[in-house]
Amino acid sequence: MSLADNKCVPCRGGVPPVPADRAQALLTELGRGWSINTQGHLERLYTFKDFAQALAFVNKVGAVAEAEGHHPDFYLAWGKCKVEIWTHKINGLTESDFYLAAKADREFEPFRTVAA
Numbered sequence: 001m002s003l004a005d006n007k008c009v010p011c012r013g014g015v016p017p018v019p020a021d022r023a024q025a026l027l028t029e030l031g032r033g034w035s036i037n038t039q040g041h042l043e044r045l046y047t048f049k050d051f052a053q054a055l056a057f058v059n060k061v062g063a064v065a066e067a068e069g070h071h072p073d074f075y076l077a078w079g080k081c082k083v084e085i086w087t088h089k090i091n092g093l094t095e096s097d098f099y100l101a102a103k104a105d106r107e108f109e110p111f112r113t114v115a116a
């Protein structure tokens with residue numbers, strides 16, 4: 001079962017953040033593109049051929065987030081979208097954040113442009 005097949009667990013606070021070693025293992029399992037930024041959040045920049053494609057991606061991931069009850073932050077611009085994920089309730093990382101990141105990667109596949 002891949003990370004993306006896991007169901008996000010809506011966070012009600014009081015849940016401990018994932019331990020640092022587990023976070024690193026999950027980051028490795030996520031594969032290329034994701035990092036843990038200076039705020040301790042998961043972050044990835046996706047690029048697209050234009051604004052319409054980037055917007056369509058945001059709508060796809062937004063629908064997944066609504067279904068999962070776990071949401072990313074999006075920075076949307078022409079040809080790019082930065083996705084930032086963390087568990088707001090605890091201002092830290094939980095397993096659900098990594099599941100959501102993997103689900104975002106799955107939604108990106110149809111938009112992936114073959115490198116020129």
Ligand SMILES: C[C@H](O)[C@H](O)[C@H]1CNC2=NC(N)=NC(=O)C2=N1
Pocket residue numbers: 010011069070071072085086087088089090
């Ligand atoms: C009530 C609702 O389920 C909660 O506010 C959810 C919504 N989506 C969420 N998304 C994220 N990333 N973190 C949260 O803590 C969170 N909480």
